[in-house]
Amino acid sequence: MPPFGVAVVGAGYWGPNLVRNFATSPLWRLRWACDFNTERARAIVRHLDDVRVTADIADVLSDPDVAAVAIATPAATHTELALACVEAGKHVLVEKPLAATAADGVKVVEAAAAAGVVLMCDHTYCYTPSVAKIHELTHGGELGDIQYVDSVRINLGLIQPDVDVFWDLAPHDLSILDFVLPPEAAPLSVAAVGADPVNAGRSCVGFLAMPLLNGGIAHIHVNWLSPTKIRKTVVGGSRKMIVWDDLEPSQRVSVYDKGVDVVDAPEDARTRRLVSYRVGDMIAPALVETEALQNVVTEFADAIRSGRPPRTDGWAGLRVLRMLEAATRSTEAGGQAIALTTEREGSTP
Amino acid sequence: MPPFGVAVVGAGYWGPNLVRNFATSPLWRLRWACDFNTERARAIVRHLDDVRVTADIADVLSDPDVAAVAIATPAATHTELALACVEAGKHVLVEKPLAATAADGVKVVEAAAAAGVVLMCDHTYCYTPSVAKIHELTHGGELGDIQYVDSVRINLGLIQPDVDVFWDLAPHDLSILDFVLPPEAAPLSVAAVGADPVNAGRSCVGFLAMPLLNGGIAHIHVNWLSPTKIRKTVVGGSRKMIVWDDLEPSQRVSVYDKGVDVVDAPEDARTRRLVSYRVGDMIAPALVETEALQNVVTEFADAIRSGRPPRTDGWAGLRVLRMLEAATRSTEAGGQAIALTTEREGSTP
Amino acid sequence: MPPFGVAVVGAGYWGPNLVRNFATSPLWRLRWACDFNTERARAIVRHLDDVRVTADIADVLSDPDVAAVAIATPAATHTELALACVEAGKHVLVEKPLAATAADGVKVVEAAAAAGVVLMCDHTYCYTPSVAKIHELTHGGELGDIQYVDSVRINLGLIQPDVDVFWDLAPHDLSILDFVLPPEAAPLSVAAVGADPVNAGRSCVGFLAMPLLNGGIAHIHVNWLSPTKIRKTVVGGSRKMIVWDDLEPSQRVSVYDKGVDVVDAPEDARTRRLVSYRVGDMIAPALVETEALQNVVTEFADAIRSGRPPRTDGWAGLRVLRMLEAATRSTEAGGQAIALTTEREGSTP
Amino acid sequence: MPPFGVAVVGAGYWGPNLVRNFATSPLWRLRWACDFNTERARAIVRHLDDVRVTADIADVLSDPDVAAVAIATPAATHTELALACVEAGKHVLVEKPLAATAADGVKVVEAAAAAGVVLMCDHTYCYTPSVAKIHELTHGGELGDIQYVDSVRINLGLIQPDVDVFWDLAPHDLSILDFVLPPEAAPLSVAAVGADPVNAGRSCVGFLAMPLLNGGIAHIHVNWLSPTKIRKTVVGGSRKMIVWDDLEPSQRVSVYDKGVDVVDAPEDARTRRLVSYRVGDMIAPALVETEALQNVVTEFADAIRSGRPPRTDGWAGLRVLRMLEAATRSTEAGGQAIALTTEREGSTP
Structure with missing residues (x-):
């Protein structure tokens, strides 16, 4: 089967990685690099043969050899670009976040569904061997009931000029949570607390608490001000x-083959014997060390070929957006828990 | 100057440690071990000479050679015992928590003040070389403004039959916070989220967020269900x-000589140049490895001798109690922030 | 079956540990503490009932209720004491090293064999859960052929006044090696290099290389001058x-389920394909965290009861002594390898 | 001042790194890539403009715009290529090892000296911020007398088809040692022990002990068979x-501000009080994280410009070669120490 033609739109931070992975995949043929700055494109x-460069997305969308478009532009432009691609019948891979707002995200998801094209979110971490292994353990039953997830993603990081620490760092953790939590442990609400101790104009330290459907809890700590770098997630199961x-x-x-069993209903709470x-x-x-993005482009091609939704589809991107919006609303409401709607793919958003 | 006579009340988990440290201190002379179970006492x-054993606290309180009493009994008995000691004119060292409720704590603090005896809380961690060093750095100006404190105290721990994970583990972190945070970074409120994923009848996983007066934030994670043991606290300063x-x-x-400076008020939030x-x-x-409890008994003797309040006095114990009560109320109110009153010693509680 | 009566001789650094473990073992009844300094004894x-104190070993040896003696005196006195115990028909547990010289060690081993009493060396590390697990893996075949052992035991340690770093620290590693190496991987020779860069009058840094019968190698690094403490041993198997x-x-x-296989004889050494x-x-x-010394006293009792040699018998102590003596000779000979005789228990030393 | 023209010879493992660093340095202008396999070159x-490709070194040597040549071919070809470059008046940067034998190395060093061209060895590690800092501490007096160096470089590594583990891994450690040890702590001899437990036809595990002029010792452990990767070097100073x-x-x-002082000559070796x-x-x-190879090409240009020897000149490469040859001779002689000649630059080799 011949490779699919693909265009990369956006030649900033992530674009070169997409280029490299599409260019080295036998499933893809890179056709275009598109950026308003053609020098950068x-x-x-x-170093590649036969890849054209343009500043005009129309060149890309009118090319019948282009089956799919990967969008790696700033978030504010995602919706417009994705809708244009969908309208042109192109399959779409979008960087996180799917759109600037959940309302926009819904439009993109619905448009893709209506057009019958694949919409995939590049939740890269979900394609690492580590997260794939965690998913296997949480969905295969080996972990038992999910009791809690604690995710820490902190370092002395760049204070972003346009987004707070929740929107900068938490999408990684939220997309991972969305991927590894089985339906019975879906998040119910988001309570977020942020702080801006350096007067940066936005939260630089943030904590997210998310009770789960099964009685467990997920918690995320994101931080731009930490002296040490930590990327650690604990998933406690029964x-x-x-x-x-x-x-x-x-x-x-x-x-760890570790756990706590409370043998009995704790009627007599004064004794420890039940535990x-x-x-x-x-x-x-x-774990085989592979580049996650190579797995992303493979999954994208497989989803197109087989007509199935990709592992991280538009719905997943939408759920992450909704958790981020809930976090923002919660911080504005003094940390009050904001309920999440928990539709899964197939239902109306 | 002759050593002070002292009695240890309570021969359970902590009693032997008190006995060892009083017995080896030249500032003290251990007179009594008191427990309702005299075998245990x-x-x-x-192995010690001249230490008497009794089940009756009256024996201790009527002994003129006893200047001070160390109370290491269950928390529910602290108030009654402490008040009796104070009434008998004895100086008092109480294990954490000071009392079962803040209202009771106030009674003990006020009674001690009225009687002119020293009331000290055994916040042992505050007497470790590590915490002493942190206190020196936060109070000596070397850290600058406190931006955030993040404290993690988790392990596969015993699920307590009578208290939740907040009351079991967080007193350590809260007493440390109370000690190392300078007045301008005092906690303003407590928002707590707990979870009981193993159906133990009480929170087994807990998160506490406490905004600080200066715009910073303190956060505590306590957990009885973690596969790995972590005891780590980060204090970020300017x-x-x-x-x-x-x-x-x-x-x-x-x-770490690390930090972030936002040079200007971020009027133009779209640029990163200001950071x-x-x-x-x-x-x-x-750090010299010393036993913290030896420092506790030394501080207790010094406070008695010089008539000054000890480093962790009754007010400190009361503040910790109030934070714990606020945490309980917050979890009952779905994580809503509960304001703290922030009186310091000298003011009316 | 009633417990065996035992005496502890030597109330220095190790004596209290022996006392505690004999006193808490149901297999033993501690009868005497013997030291030339009776205050120390x-x-x-x-804190124990019914334990007598003496400076005179004759009191111990003439007591018919004493079945066994544990010797924890300075190494120079081991031979004389052990021989006296053996002569009196007492079973003997000796601290490392078994004797001051291998020649003396032979005398003790032979005397114990002739008298039919148990002679056990307190190679404590061999009774830790870690070393027991390693022994299980090396002797059960799970590791395959032993390819190399690398043991590092370094820290800023006390420079001993009477022994060099080989005799101070390496006995631990050598007794562990002796225990975990199967016969086909027995050490053949010892090449030792030492250095005394602080002019202490004896080696403070030492390296021991020991080729093994099966073509592998064991290496030990002991060091009193290291800024960091390391206690790490790697055992590489096929x-x-x-x-x-x-x-x-x-x-x-x-x-680790890791390894290298060289599939073919490397006739064509220019290709990597064979590996x-x-x-x-x-x-x-x-691993269950137990006190190793409790396992030592249990093994000692079991060996006496069943008439079998203990896991670390006199022969083991003798082999360690011979490796230490070879190390000394090697350093004197400029690092030249000194052959070891590799008799095992049962053969004439 | 205009950049120097340079050619990279050898397009294997290291060539691309040289190309990248010469191409991005303002001090250099990359002219040629030369490899017998021109496809690879x-x-x-x-991706670079104006860089020509050839299989014929004569093209490079006859180009008057080429001031310098970087040789990254297999070791066996270093001598012939370097001599040809020197003869053509080109400055030379050679990958380690300088030559296949010390005798060949001498020829290259002498030829370069006679021709007045710069001969530099690419001892890359010496240009890392870490080793630069160590050099600063050992040469600036802050460390005091060097007491010992212990270097461990082990992992589950590729068994090389043509060299043993000493020649594969130890050149890194030896070039670092050569760089950081001050003259008074120069190595005196090399005793090496190797093992080939997997029957690979060459040593896969190796230990090198090198007594130092000042009474200290250096030790290197290199290993292709270790389950874990370690790259750790300790330098102990007074x-x-x-x-x-x-x-x-x-x-x-x-x-670490740690150390041991032996205050007195240990006349009475029975007391510890002197220590x-x-x-x-x-x-x-x-430490600023910079790419070491960028520092290498900068040093090469600076040495050419100023006519001074580079930090790691031909003599350094020769000393490393001599230590490697001594290691080989020592393993062949059963671990016997092989004396080193310790000439430094300026003297006749």
Whole structure:
């Protein structure tokens, strides 16, 4: 089967990575690099044969050899570009966030559904071997009931000029949560607390608490002001528990055969006898170090070919958007919990 | 100057530690071990000469050679015992929490003040070399403005039969916060979120967010269900930042000369130019490994001798109680922030 | 079956540990503490009933209720004391090293064999859960052929007044090696290099290289001058590999399913195709944290009861002594390898 | 001043890195990529303008615009290529090792000296911020006398088809040692022990012990069979001690204010009173993360411009070669120490 033609739109921070991965994939044939700054577009495909450069998205959309478009422009432009692509019958891969608002996100998702094209969100972390392994454990039953997720993503990071720390860093954690939490542990609401101790004009430190449908809880700590860099997520289950430390290349994922069992309904809460503890071996599964983005472009091609939704489709992007919007509303409401609607793909958003 | 006579009341978990430290201090002379179970009381002083054992607190209180009493009984009994000691003119050292409720705590604090005896709370962590160093840095100006404190105290811990994870673990963090935060960074309110995913009948996972007077924020994560043990506190300041990892004996405290400066009021929020970053050396100060409880009994004796309040006096214990009560009310109110009154010692509680 | 009566001789650094473990074992009844300084002897048994104190070993040896003696005196006195105990028909547990010289060690081993009493060396590390697990893996075939052992035991340690760093620290590593190496991987020789860069009058930094019978190699690094403390041993096998980090309580032993296979005899050494690499999961087995010395006293009692040699018998102590003596000879000979005789228990030394 | 023209010879593993760094340096103008496989040569310069490709070194040497040549071909070809370059009056940068044998190395060094061209060895590690900092501390007196160096470079590495583990990995450590050790701590001899437990036909595990002129010792452990990757070097000095952990990006270099002082000649070796210990703060200096190879090409240009020897000149490369040859001879002689000649630059080799 011949490769699909693809165009990369946006030659900024992420564009070169998309170029590299489409260019080296046998499933794809890179046709265009598109950026309003054609110098920049030219620079990222200079070493490649037969890739054209343009500032005009119309050149891309009118090319019958282009089956799909990857959008890596600033978030504010995602909706307009994605709708144009969908209208032209092109499959679309969008960087996070899917759109600037959930309302816009709904438009894009509905348009893609109506047009019958694949809409995929580039939630890159969901395609790392680590998160794939966590997904396998949470969905395969090995972890048991999800009791809590605690995710820490902190460092001395760039204070962004246009978004706060929630919108800058939490999309990673939220897209991972959305991917690894099974339906019975879906988040119910978001309570967010932020702080701006450096007077930057927006939250630089943020905490998100999200009660889960099954009685568990998810919590996220994002921070631009930390002296040390931490990328660590713990997933506690009733059977096993996972620690994912993304800065520990030799042992990213550790699976602990540990747990607590409360044997009885705690009628007599004054005794400890009802609780038992289990401490078994820890296993750090061998993970093949692959580039996540290569898996993204493969999944995109497979979804187009087979007509199935990709692993991180428009609905996933929309759910992440809704959690971010809830976080913003919660901080504005003094940390009050904001309920989430929890539709899954197939239902009307 | 002769040593003070002292009695230890309560021969449970903490009693033997008090016995050991009073017995080896030249400032103290241990006179009594008191427990309703005299077998247990006898066991913890068996190797010592001249220490009497009783089940009756009256024996202790009527002994003119007893200047002070250390109370290490269950929390529910603290108020009654402390008031009896105060009434008998004895100085009092109380285990955390000071009392079962803040209202009771007020009674004890006021009674001690009226009687002119020293009331000290055994906030042991505040007497470790690590916390003493942090206090020195936050109060000496070296850290600059406190921007945030993030404290994590998690492990696969015993699910307590009578208290939730906030009342079991957070008193440590709250007493440390109370000690190291300067007045301009006092906590304003408490928003708490808990979860009981194992159906234990009480919160087993908890998060506390506390905005600070100066615009910063403190956050605490306590957890009985974590596969790994973490005891880590970060204190971010405008000049320097501290990481205290209590499980890293070779480098417990690290002081980073790192920071973010927002040079200007961010009128034009679209540019990053106003922000500057500083990354200098890290220093791990040499800390003498001493037993914190030895410092506690020394501080207790010094406070009695000099008539000054101890470093962690009754007011400190009361403030911790109020934060815990606010946490409980917040969880009951769905995570809503509960305001704290922020009186300091000297003012009416 | 009634417990055995036992005496502890030597009330210095290790004596109190022996006292505590004999006193709390149901298999033993502690009868005597013996030290030329009876004050010191009295101090370590003061809290115990019915333990007598003496400066005269004859009191101990003439007591028919004493079945066994634990010797924790300076190394120079081990031989004389052990021989006296053996002559009196007492079973003997000796601290490392067994004797001051291998020649003396032979005398003790032979005397014990002739008298039919149990002679056990207190190679405490061999009774830790970590080393027991390593022994299980090396002797059960799970590791495959032992390819190398690398042991590092370094810190800013006390410069001993009477022994060099080899005799101070390496006995631990050598006794562990002796325990975990299967016969086909027995050490053949010792090449030692030492240095005394602080002019202490003896080696403060030392390296021991020991080729193994099967073509592998063992290496030990001991050091009194290191700024950081390391206690780490790697055991590389053809099927699996072990890392034992004794300062990592949450994950002391890690078993890697990793390896290198050279498929063919390397006739054509210019190609890499003959080598294959295997990288599978890592497992950190759950280890129960028990006090090793409790296991030592249990093994001692079991050996006496059943008439079998203990896990670390006199021969083991003798082999360690011979490796230490070879190390000394090697350093004197400029690092030249000194051959070891490799008799095992049962053969004439 | 105009940039120097340069050619890169050898388009294998290291060639692309040289191309990238010469191409991005304002001090250089990349003219040629030369490889017997011109396809490969073309591939590494394809994205660059005005770089010619050839299989014939004569094209390079006859180009008057080429001032310097960087040689990144297999070691066996270094001597012939370097001599040809020198003869053509070109400055030369050679990958490690300088030549296949020390005898060949001498020829190259002497030819370069006679021709008055710069001969530089690409000891890349010496241009990292970490090693530069160590050099500053060892040469500036802050460390005091060098007591020992312990370097560990181990992992599950590729078993090389043509060289053993000493020649594959130890050149890194030896070139670092050569750079950071001051003259009074120069290595005197090399004792090497290797093992080939997988029957690969060459040593896969190796240990190098090198006594130093001042009574200290350097030790290197290289290993292709380790389950975990370690890149750690400790430099112990009489005033301070350094730990360099190259796999710890957040704290690569730690400088400990620790030490041992033996106050007196140990006439009475039975007392410990003569030894004192110092434990002060630890400092992890801020290091700018730069690419070492960029510093290499800058140093090369500066040396040419100013007519001074580069920091790692031909003599340095020769000294490393001699240590490697001594290691080989030592393993062949059963670990016997092989003396080193310790000439420094300026003297006849």
